[in-house]
Every structure is written in structure tokens, then in C-alpha cells.
Amino acid sequence: MIPLFKSHYSLGRSILTLEDKEQEDNYPDSIIQICKANNINALCLVEDNMSSFLEAYTNTSKTNISLSYGLRISITESMEEKTEDSIAKTSKIIIFIKNKKGYQTLTKLYSIGAKTGFYYEPRIDYDLLKKHWNEHLILCIPFYDSFIFNNALRSNICVPNFSFTKPILFVENNNLPFEDIVNEKLLKFSEENNLQILKTKSIFYNKKTDFKSYLTFRCINNRSTLNKPELEHMTSNDFCFESWKQENK
Amino acid sequence: MIFVLKVGNRKINKMDEHLLRYNKDKTFVFIDCESLNLCLNFCHNLPWQIAMIKIQGDKKIDQKNFYLKWDTNLKISQDAARITRYDHKKVQKEGYDPKEVFPTIKDWLDHADYIVGHNIIGYDIYLIKEYYQYMNCHWKYLVKKLIDTNVIIKGIKNNMIYNRNDNFLEYQYKVYHTKRKKAIRTSLSSVAKESGIEHDYEALHDAMNDLDLNVKVWNKLKWQIDI
Numbered sequence: 001m002i003p004l005f006k007s008h009y010s011l012g013r014s015i016l017t018l019e020d021k022e023q024e025d026n027y028p029d030s031i032i033q034i035c036k037a038n039n040i041n042a043l044c045l046v047e048d049n050m051s052s053f054l055e056a057y058t059n060t061s062k063t064n065i066s067l068s069y070g071l072r073i074s075i076t077e078s079m080e081e082k083t084e085d086s087i088a089k090t091s092k093i094i095i096f097i098k099n100k101k102g103y104q105t106l107t108k109l110y111s112i113g114a115k116t117g118f119y120y121e122p123r124i125d126y127d128l129l130k131k132h133w134n135e136h137l138i139l140c141i142p143f144y145d146s147f148i149f150n151n152a153l154r155s156n157i158c159v160p161n162f163s164f165t166k167p168i169l170f171v172e173n174n175n176l177p178f179e180d181i182v183n184e185k186l187l188k189f190s191e192e193n194n195l196q197i198l199k200t201k202s203i204f205y206n207k208k209t210d211f212k213s214y215l216t217f218r219c220i221n222n223r224s225t226l227n228k229p230e231l232e233h234m235t236s237n238d239f240c241f242e243s244w245k246q247e248n249k
Numbered sequence: 250m251i252f253v254l255k256v257g258n259r260k261i262n263k264m265d266e267h268l269l270r271y272n273k274d275k276t277f278v279f280i281d282c283e284s285l286n287l288c289l290n291f292c293h294n295l296p297w298q299i300a301m302i303k304i305q306g307d308k309k310i311d312q313k314n315f316y317l318k319w320d321t322n323l324k325i326s327q328d329a330a331r332i333t334r335y336d337h338k339k340v341q342k343e344g345y346d347p348k349e350v351f352p353t354i355k356d357w358l359d360h361a362d363y364i365v366g367h368n369i370i371g372y373d374i375y376l377i378k379e380y381y382q383y384m385n386c387h388w389k390y391l392v393k394k395l396i397d398t399n400v401i402i403k404g405i406k407n408n409m410i411y412n413r414n415d416n417f418l419e420y421q422y423k424v425y426h427t428k429r430k431k432a433i434r435t436s437l438s439s440v441a442k443e444s445g446i447e448h449d450y451e452a453l454h455d456a457m458n459d460l461d462l463n464v465k466v467w468n469k470l471k472w473q474i475d476i
Contacts, residue, residue, distance in 0.1 A: 152419055152422075153419070153422040153423060153426060154422075154423060154426045155409075155423040155426070155427060175378070175382075175389075177370075177374055177375075177378065177389070177392040177395075178392075178418075178422055180389065180392070181416070181418060181419050181422070209292075211290060211292055212290075212292040212293060215288070215290065215292070215293070226286070226288055226293045227286035227287060227288065227293075227326040227328070227329075228286065228287045228288075228326075228328070229287065229288055229289070230287075232371070232426075233289070233375075234289055234290075235289035235290050235375040235378065235379070236290075237290060237292070
């Protein structure tokens with residue numbers, strides 16, 4: 001199972017930093033420190049924007065950890081369409097970079113998405129992705145908020161177009177009630193299209209007991225309170241490194 | 250918009266015989282949890298009352314009303330205490346050890362054909378899940394049995410028609426995630442009042458009273474949806 005770390009650079013989504021520190025202290029946990037303490041030599045970092053790249057690259061290079069950097073971004077049918085209806089055609093993808101050329105392409109895609117395609121959030125579309133696609137990138141479909149997830153649980157009408165590559169499908173299990181529905185659809189899609197499935201776990205905090213801190217952080221960002229978080233399905237304390245470790249024993 | 254739930258007095262079509270509205274053998278457990286606040290994880294919230302009503306066909310066959318006394322420093326929020334009419338003395342006096350009553354709750358839910366609740370998909374299932382996990386038990390098999398009356402009402406009022414060939418749980422999640430239109434009210438009391446259901450509305454938010462109303466609303470709703 002691949003741990004997919006996310007740092008605090010993905011605003012409001014994770015309480016983990018990318019600091020280079022040797023051991024746990026009273027400050028926020030660091031992904032680099034977690035990797036070092038657990039002999040993880042390959043870090044998979046999936047961010048919602050690209051601002052963490054410099055710190056991630058610098059600190060992993062210093063500590064001989066190989067970095068797989070991925071951007072989780074919204075993709076829609078047409079970037080030009082900026083209407084409420086276009087939201088129903090939008091889902092998430094993850095684009096990993098293999099090397100410097102991949103980084104350059106991804107930066108370009110993200111810039112276009114943040115400038116031209118922006119509608120509540122940076123968005124790209126399938127035509128743009130196809131136009132810039134090259135062998136220095138890897139396309140993955142996240143478990144949550146993908147076209148499979150949104151079409152199954154949200155009445156979305158996302159029609160993906162992956163004619164230019166074979167995406168890898170990510171599957172997760174974090175003890176949420178709707179996961180089996182998505183799983184079933186994902187398996188079917190993988191069989192029909194002969195696509196690889198990888199078991200993954202999104203990691204936003206270190207230990208299960210950190211969930212309350214994480215929830216507090218999410219509530220602050222959501223301008224809500226712990227007594228009334230108003231965050232749909234925010235129940236699982238399994239999005240953590242501890243849980244990944246337990247499942248990988 | 251006035252919304253009236255219609256009770257069918259139509260003839261039974263042979264094709265419809267399998268529908269829940271005609272099935273007298275299936276067991277339904279209606280469940281409602283009252284809790285300290287609206288958090289969905291036991292790190293900050295605990296249920297202090299769990300009420301259940303067991304129905305077979307149209308007949309009420311049993312009911313349980315448990316007050317739960319947890320060993321915790323968590324305090325009930327002011328809002329929750331006011332809305333749910335929380336009575337600390339009563340909970341302390343009549344409350345059970347959660348470990349003691351869990352086997353009964355588990356037995357009821359495990360053996361039910363359907364588990365019904367108002368907003369069970371968005372709320373109660375998470376408290377049930379946390380309770381099962383607290384007792385080191387699996388819970389995911391319960392999900393397939395869920396019927397959320399809040400979601401069904403929202404679906405009907407939003408003209409999101411359920412196709413009987415579709416997965417009902419999937420349909421419920423789709424409706425649940427659909428943006429609520431401002432004018433649409435789906436609370437038990439408003440829907441029941443709109444439909445002219447007689448009930449003691451003054452005592453709402455007592456879990457057992459809510460459940461009684463939930464059963465009455467379901468008995469009308471089941472004629473509106475082909476499950």
C-alpha cells in the first residue's frame with residue numbers, strides 16, 4: 001500500500017509540514033521526519049498546488065529520500081465553461097512528474113489551470129492535458145473525488161477522456177460507509193479498460209489521536225466549530241501514518 | 250410549496266408485489282441517536298440516548314430506549330442540550346454502561362432487514378460506526394440496509410426519481426449530496442405537518458418521540474418510492 005502524503009502547503013488539508021527535523025517535538029509533525037524515523041526511502045507527495053515543491057525537493061535531496069511529486073487538480077470537460085453546470089462535469093486527477101521535464105510541463109499545466117481555467121479553483125480540461133501530455137508524466141485517478149466517485153455518489157456527469165495514456169487507479173479504505181460503492185465501480189472500470197489498480201492511503205496527520213487537532217484545523221478553515229463542524233463525512237481518523245503502518249505490518 | 254405525502258390506495262399490480270410497502274415479513278429497525286453535539290467522531294462527541302423501534306410489515310413489535318452513561322470529560326453543547334432537552338440527572342440515574350447495552354443494539358441492527366433513520370446517512374450511521382469501533386466490531390455490513398427518510402423526502406421534493414433498477418444506497422448518496430433548494434423543508438415535523446400526520450409535536454427531539462413520528466412518515470413515504 002502506497003502512502004500518499006500531503007503537506008500543509010495544500011491549504012487547509014493537512015497538518016503535516018515538510019521541515020527537515022530529526023525527531024518529534026512539540027511542533028507540527030514533519031513528513032520528512034516521519035520518513036526518516038520509519039526508514040521510508042521513497043516519498044509520495046500529493047499536493048493541491050505546487051508551492052511545496054521547493055521545500056520538498058530540497059529536504060528530500062538532503063536526506064537521500066527519493067521524491068515522487070504529484071499534483072491533485074480538478075479536470076473538467078471545457079475550461080472555458082464557467083457555470084454552475086460545469087461543476088457537475090469536474091473531478092480530480094493526480095499528475096505525477098518523473099523528472100525535470102515533467103516538472104516543467106506540470107508547472108505549465110498548473111499555471112494555465114490557475115489562470116485561464118480558474119472557476120472557484122484551478123481547473124484544466126482533457127484537451128489541454130492531451131495537448132501537453134508527454135512521457136515524463138504519470139496520470140493517476142484518486143479514490144476520492146474522482147470521476148468514478150463523483151458520478152456514483154454526487155449525480156455528476158463527468159466523461160473522462162484518457163485516450164492519450166493509461167491512468168493508474170488508486171483505491172483506499174478509510175472506514176467510510178460509501179467506499180464499497182466506489183470500490184465496486186472502480187473495479188468494473190479497471191476491468192473494462194484494462195487499467196492497473198494501486199492500493200493507497202492518503203495521509204494528512206501522523207497518529208490517530210491527531211485527528212482532533214486535524215479536525216480543529218479543518219473547522220478553523222471552514223469557520224465552524226468542533227461542536228458543529230459542518231464537514232460532510234468528517235468521521236474517520238484513518239487518514240494517518242499510524243493507520244498506514246498498522247495495515248502494512 | 251406545500252408538499253403532501255399521498256397514501257396509495259391503488260390495486261396491487263403483480264409486478265409490484267416485491268415492493269417494501271407490500272412486504273409483511275421484512276423487519277425494520279428505526280433508530281435515532283441524541284448526542285452531545287454534531288461532531289461525527291467519538292474524539293469530541295458521544296451519543297447519550299439511543300432509541301430504536303422494531304417494525305415488521307406495518308406492525309410495531311418492540312422498542313428500546315437507552316440512556317448511555319459514558320466515562321468522559323466531554324460536556325454537552327448548549328445548543329444540543331436545549332434542542333434535545335438533555336436532562337443530566339435523568340441520564341445519570343437511568344443511564345446504562347455503553348458496553349452493557351451494546352449487544353442488544355448490535356443484535357437489533359444486525360438482524361434487521363432495513364435500518365431506518367431521518368438523516369441516518371449523514372449523521373446517525375457515523376455514531377453507530379464509532380460505537381461499533383469502540384466495541385471492536387465490524388460495522389460496514391450495516392450500510393447496505395440503510396434507509397434515510399430525510400433523503401427520500403429531499404429526492405421526492407427535488408423530483409429526483411428513484412429507478413428501481415438502480416442501487417438504492419447509491420441513489421440515497423446522490424440525493425444527499427444534491428444542493429438543498431432554499432424553499433425545500435425536509436425535517437420530520439415540517440413534512441409530517443404538511444401531510445396532516447397527527448402527533449405530539451411538543452415533545453419532538455426526544456429520541457423515542459422522534460422515532461414514532463419517523464415511523465408514521467415512513468408509512469406514507471413508502472408509497473411514494475419504488476423500493
